[in-house]
Amino acid sequence: MKTFVALLQxxxxxxxxxxxxxxxxxxxxxxxxxxxxxxxxPSIGQVKSSYANLxxxxxxxxxxxxxxxxxxxxPLSQDFGAIKEIEDRLMAPIRISMVVLEKIVMGTLQAWIxxxxxxxxxxxxxxxxxxxxxxxxxxxFLYLFLVGLASAATGITxxxxxxxxxxxxxxxxxxxxxIFLGATYYPWHALSNVVWLQTIILINxxxxxxxxFRSVLTPGIPHIRxxxxxxxxxAAVIILSGIGLRGFIKRAYS
Amino acid sequence: MAEQAEAxxxxxxxxxxxTLDSHRHVEAVKGIKxxxxxxxxxxxxxxxxxGKTTTIGMLTTRVKVTAGDAFIAGINIRDEVAVKRLIxxxxxxxxxxxxxTARENLTFHxxxxxxxxxxxxKKAEELLKMMGLKGRQxxxxxxxxxxxxxxLMIARALMHEPKVLFLDEATTGLDPQSRRLLWDxxxxxxxSGQTILLTTHYMDExxxxxxxxxxxxxxxxxxxxxxxxxxxMVPGGNRIDLxxxxxxxxxxxxxRGIDRTGVISRRxxxxxxxxxxxxxxxxIPGIIKAVQETNTDILSVQLxxxxxxxxxxxxxxxxxxx
Ligand SMILES: Nc1ncnc2c1ncn2[C@@H]1O[C@H](COP(=O)(O)OP(=O)(O)O)[C@@H](O)[C@H]1O
Ligand SMILES: [Mg+2]
Numbered sequence: 001m002k003t004f005v006a007l008l009q010x011x012x013x014x015x016x017x018x019x020x021x022x023x024x025x026x027x028x029x030x031x032x033x034x035x036x037x038x039x040x041x042p043s044i045g046q047v048k049s050s051y052a053n054l055x056x057x058x059x060x061x062x063x064x065x066x067x068x069x070x071x072x073x074x075p076l077s078q079d080f081g082a083i084k085e086i087e088d089r090l091m092a093p094i095r096i097s098m099v100v101l102e103k104i105v106m107g108t109l110q111a112w113i114x115x116x117x118x119x120x121x122x123x124x125x126x127x128x129x130x131x132x133x134x135x136x137x138x139x140x141f142l143y144l145f146l147v148g149l150a151s152a153a154t155g156i157t158x159x160x161x162x163x164x165x166x167x168x169x170x171x172x173x174x175x176x177x178x179i180f181l182g183a184t185y186y187p188w189h190a191l192s193n194v195v196w197l198q199t200i201i202l203i204n205x206x207x208x209x210x211x212x213f214r215s216v217l218t219p220g221i222p223h224i225r226x227x228x229x230x231x232x233x234x235a236a237v238i239i240l241s242g243i244g245l246r247g248f249i250k251r252a253y254s
Numbered sequence: 255m256a257e258q259a260e261a262x263x264x265x266x267x268x269x270x271x272x273t274l275d276s277h278r279h280v281e282a283v284k285g286i287k288x289x290x291x292x293x294x295x296x297x298x299x300x301x302x303x304x305g306k307t308t309t310i311g312m313l314t315t316r317v318k319v320t321a322g323d324a325f326i327a328g329i330n331i332r333d334e335v336a337v338k339r340l341i342x343x344x345x346x347x348x349x350x351x352x353x354x355t356a357r358e359n360l361t362f363h364x365x366x367x368x369x370x371x372x373x374x375x376k377k378a379e380e381l382l383k384m385m386g387l388k389g390r391q392x393x394x395x396x397x398x399x400x401x402x403x404x405x406l407m408i409a410r411a412l413m414h415e416p417k418v419l420f421l422d423e424a425t426t427g428l429d430p431q432s433r434r435l436l437w438d439x440x441x442x443x444x445x446s447g448q449t450i451l452l453t454t455h456y457m458d459e460x461x462x463x464x465x466x467x468x469x470x471x472x473x474x475x476x477x478x479x480x481x482x483x484x485x486x487m488v489p490g491g492n493r494i495d496l497x498x499x500x501x502x503x504x505x506x507x508x509x510r511g512i513d514r515t516g517v518i519s520r521r522x523x524x525x526x527x528x529x530x531x532x533x534x535x536x537x538i539p540g541i542i543k544a545v546q547e548t549n550t551d552i553l554s555v556q557l558x559x560x561x562x563x564x565x566x567x568x569x570x571x572x573x574x575x576x
Contacts, residue, residue, distance in 0.1 A: 006365035013362075014353040087349040088359075088410070090316070092366035093339040253318050254272070254311065 003094040007102045010089075011075075015110075025070060026114045030063040031121055037185075038126030052122075052129035054221055057213030058184035060118045061147060065182075065206055067114030068151025069158060069175055072107035076159030077167060080251050090252055100156060100248045104241065107152025115144055132217050139226065140216045146233040147209040153237050154178075154205065156244030160251050182206025187214060189222040205240070208232030262418060262449055263290035263313065267322035270308050270473075282308040284473040285322060290418075290451055290466075295444050297464035298453040299562060301574050305473040306453035307346060310420050313451075314343045327417055339367070342411035346422040348403045350395040356406055357382065357391040360413050367414035374413065381409035385439065401432030408439065412448075419443070421452040425459060437463060457562035457574055469566060476569045485560045488568050492534045492560055496541065497553040501527040508544040512537060526553060 015022055037059075038052040079086035089099060122130060134140055162170045182204050183191070188211050191198035201207050212229035214221055223229075270283040283305040290296040298306045311317030313324055315334040324331045331337050351359050357378055364374035382388045385405040390398070395406065404424060411419055421440070425433040440463055444450055454460050460467050461481045468478040477484055485491075498505075501520065509531055521528040531537060535557050545552055566574050 002368040003366050006362065006368075009365065010351075010354075010362050013358075017353070083352070084345075084347065084349050085351055085353075087316070087345065088351060088363060089366065091314070091338055091343060093335050093368075094366075095335060253316065 003092050004098055004102055007089060007092065007094075007099065008105065011102070011106045015106075022110075026063075026067045026110065027117050027121070029066055030059055030114065030118045031125075033059045033062070034118070034121050034125045038122065038129055042126075042129050049129040052126045053131060053218050054187065055185060056118075056122055056130065056132070057217050058182075058210045059122075060115055060213050060217075061182070061206060061209035062179045062184050063118050064111040064115045064144075064147050065151045065154070065179065065209065066175065068107045068111035068148060069155035071110035072103050072152050072155030073159035073162065073170065074167060076103060076156065076248075077162050077164045080160065081164040086252075096249055096252050097245060099252075100241075100245050103156055103159075103248075104149065104152045104244075107155050108148035111148040111151045112144060115148070133219060135216050135219050140213075142230070143209070143212045143216060143233070146230070146237060147212070150205045150209065150233050150236040150240065153240035153244055157240045157247060160244060160247030178204055178206050183210045187211070187221055188224055202232075205233065205236035208236065260292050261289035262292040262327055263296075263451065264325040265289065265309075265313075265322075266324065268309065268312055268319060268324050269321040270305075270312060270317060271320045272308075282473050283312070286468075286470070286473070286475050288468055288475060288478055290449065292449050293444075293447060294465045295440065295450045295452065295463055297460040297467040298451070298470050299455070299457060299460040299464075299467050299566075299574075300453075300470035301455055301572075304455075304470045306455075306470060307422055308473075309470075310343065310422050310451070310453060314338075314341055314420055316343075339414075340417045341420060342414065342416035342418075343420045344404070344407045344411050344422065344424055346426065348398075348400070348407070350398070350403055350406060350410075352394065352396050354395070355392050356387055356395055356398070359395060359406060360410050363410045364413040369414055377413055378409075381412055384442075385409045386435075399432075401428050401435070404428065404432070404436060405439070408436075412443070417449065419448055419450045421450060423453055423455070425454070425456070433459075455574055457566070461562055467562070469562070469569065471566075471570055477565065481562065484562060484565055488560045488564045490532065490560075492532075493558050494531045494533060494535075494537060494541065495554075495556040495558055496529045496531065496545075497556070498527050498529065498545075499525065499551050499553065501529060502548050502550060505544060505548040505550055508547070509541065512540050512544065530558075 037055050041047045042049040042052060090096065158170055158174060181201050183201065184206060188198065188207055208229040211224040212233060214223040215226050215229065265286060265288055267285045267287055268283060269285045272280040272282055274280060286309065298309060300306055308317055312319050313326065313331060315331060315337055326337050327340055329336045329340065354362060360378040360381060361374050364377065382391050385408065387402060387406055390402065395403065398406065425436050428436065440450060464481060466478065466480055467484060469476045477487065509529065512531065519530045531541065538555065563574055
């Protein structure tokens with residue numbers, strides 16, 4: 001336990017040391033989305049002001065996913081890169097699976113911070129276009145919790161598979177498609193005209209994240225039933241953590 | 255000391271086969287067996303690819319064992335967490351935490367091992383001083399030279415007071431001065447009781463530092479003993495090479511009688527003759543006397559010490575380095 005806390009402290013220390021960079025990395029994307037889609041476009045009449053409502057749960061989900069993945073995949077693929085910086089932590093007197101768990105906790109933490117930033121940003125920039133009805137705070141927190149974990153688990157999986165110099169490629173080929181094809185900027189039910197796409201994207205955890213947030217923030221917009229989004233997120237956390245753990249262990253030993 | 259000392263590492267038929275793909279395997283370590291005593295500097299000497307790093311990897315939980323067993327202070331190396339508590343590794347390759355300063359590399363490492371704050375601060379202070387890094391303690395380690403990084407990694411390894419310290423090719427790639435400095439540190443540590451298992455492909459390093467050496471090649475231990483005993487395994491042993499313009503028969507006769515082994519070889523070259531005589535420096539006065547008695551000129555006298563390299567050549571027919 002002491003070792004686990006020490007590993008966390010190491011990561012937090014490094015994160016705080018690059019605080020401006022961290023905040024920029026985490027806040028820029030939600031800021032731009034909130035600003036452009038929630039303020040600029042409605043102001044110039046390109047989209048209806050109600051689009052802000054539709055968008056917010058998606059922005060929340062996408063920001064958390066981005067932060068969780070970046071917070072785990074990038075450090076991990078560097079740790080396992082040519083230098084193997086992580087070796088000293090692998091030599092700590094703790095099970096290797098606990099080192100993975102520590103990484104997931106760190107990623108989740110970063111996803112929460114990103115999620116936490118979306119609300120004040122939205123309030124500051126597009127509150128006039130927004131009408132949120134939080135149906136249940138306990139469910140909102142459950143979703144925040146699950147989406148944080150799912151994003152970190154996604155990052156662990158990617159971080160152990162991808163070599164450091166392929167990170168830009170990973171964003172282009174995996175993260176960006178996940179976000180764009182994740183019912184982020186449109187509700188899943190709106191895809192009923194493109195059934196094949198509607199079906200395929202059900203493998204994307206982003207769908208459950210965005211739809212889940214819709215169900216607690218903007219219940220007026222048609223969304224996937226809570227039970228299914230919760231189950232979907234649970235499944236994503238378990239499956240991706242499992243794959244990530246196996247990938248990590250495979251890399252940790254030779 | 256070797257006879258009665260207590261074994262702290264026990265290796266019983268340890269084996270590692272790397273799987274490259276379904277039909278290509280590398281037998282990196284082929285069932286080795288030896289033990290290391292507490293308080294000893296034990297060396298694994300062998301050329302690149304001999305299996306030294308793999309052996310250390312297995313003993314330090316980083317490489318999955320294919321077969322066999324090993325125990326550190328009685329604990330099976332498969333009990334990873336318990337073993338990790340007892341050991342420390344300085345790897346072949348710089349793996350310092352680049353996001354941290356030199357001092358933080360030490361203190362965080364100690365924190366992972368649950369060393370209390372006051373103890374780790376004091377220990378970091380001491381070790382930074384000992385390793386000559388006090389002035390650079392708050393610098394990030396990215397800019398550290400090879401020698402500094404190596405010394406910092408040793409300091410880091412000592413932060414949690416391991417029972418066994420593993421040093422993998424600790425001086426490879428260092429300049430001669432840094433190498434000497436590191437040798438001094440290793441000896442200093444050992445004198446204070448630290449058990450050290452090191453690997454090297456420098457025969458002089460093994461000879462100079464180690465109490466006992468296992469010579470390893472192609473994943474097998476070819477010989478294991480003290481440096482002194484290992485060198486005695488080389489047929490011929492030490493010799494003296496005598497370079498003369500000419501070698502009168504009478505001189506050869508005298509030299510032949512000088513020691514029971516006598517002249518081992520005579521090589522005639524265009525304008526000189528080289529006679530090799532068995533034995534060490536104690537024979538030199540006798541040889542000089544014989545040369546003077548026969549009124550012969552000497553071009554050079556060279557004492558040739560047997561090295562571990564000679565033993566390696568004797569055992570494998572190859573040189574240690576390429
Ligand atoms: N991770 C690995 N995967 C496959 N083969 C390896 C791996 N590590 C080492 N080897 C091979 O095992 C043999 C022994 O390597 P190593 O233990 O590094 O030797 P040394 O440290 O004595 O130079 C070499 O043939 C090397 O190519
Ligand atoms: Mg090696």
